[in-house]
Amino acid sequence: MDWSKVFMETFSSSYSIIIRITLIIVPLLILIECLKDIGWLEKIAARSQGVTRLLGLPGESAIGLIVGFFTGIVFGSGVIMQIQEEAKMTKTQVNTLFLFIGICHGVIEETVVFTSMGANGLILFTSRFAAALIFTFLYIWVQKIRESKESAPLLP
Amino acid sequence: MITRQTVVRGGNKAVKIVVSLLKFIIPSIFIMKVLEHSGLLYKVAEFFAPVMAFMGLPGESALVFLFGQVTIYSGIATMAVLDFTAKQVTIMSTVLCIFHVVMLESAVISKSGANALLNAAFRFIAALFTGLVLNFIIPGV
16 A cells, blocks of 8 residues: 555545635525524524424524524523423424434535535435435325324224 | 624634634645555455445445544545545535534534434434435436
8 A cells, every 4th residue: 555645645635625615615604694683593493483383392492403404403492401491392302303404414514515515405415304204294195093092092 | 694793703603613623624624635545445345345335335434434423524625535436425515414423513412312222223313315216216326
């Protein structure tokens, strides 16, 4: 094995990728901080009650959903932990919320970075969003069937 | 309100992220290059080729998944080393976006009271399913 070639190629590849990622991340994170300071996330959350209702979640969880959706799972779960005490979500609701965010989170950063790597950002975002919706509904559906089976013997 | 502090804060965060990424990106590229030049990459690719073919991906892309479990950026670095077509890059990115760093994210999730195993399982199935569907839908090679 040619070690000098390995080191040279590692250096050149790392160099080009790090430059590319730095050029994307610095403006992107500044932009996200600006949006946070304007209160843009809260504004969207206030209008997204319809989405949370669709997933059978309490209205208070909208802010957690939106923060997780746009910025990432770590921030999102931090916000959700604070909400949980007020909103009194059931276990199924918490699972539903995290299933959606788990599949579809940090969409701004990840979509932009992957687009710079040559992926089609529109397909990436749409299919991810669709997958999140499909699998979240699947979970809700399975839970409904389970609950109806559990309560069935009690019915006359 | 946007002040100078907002910009400084964003810039600081970005620099911190980039510095922490160096620890992951350089080793993953180094390992990929060693694998490539020692010929091991082809053996790994051969082993995973039948599974990855379902999503229209080459066998080497299994390594992107593997490295993507460390940080998403080491997955990206691995992707940049390998040769993909435009269609394959889109499929690979989508699958990696859905299923990455599951160990860490599941730990975060379970702290909030959700079922981590269920979450991870759903994400894995969702990733494979999306890859399969995209392979059918996107035209071209």
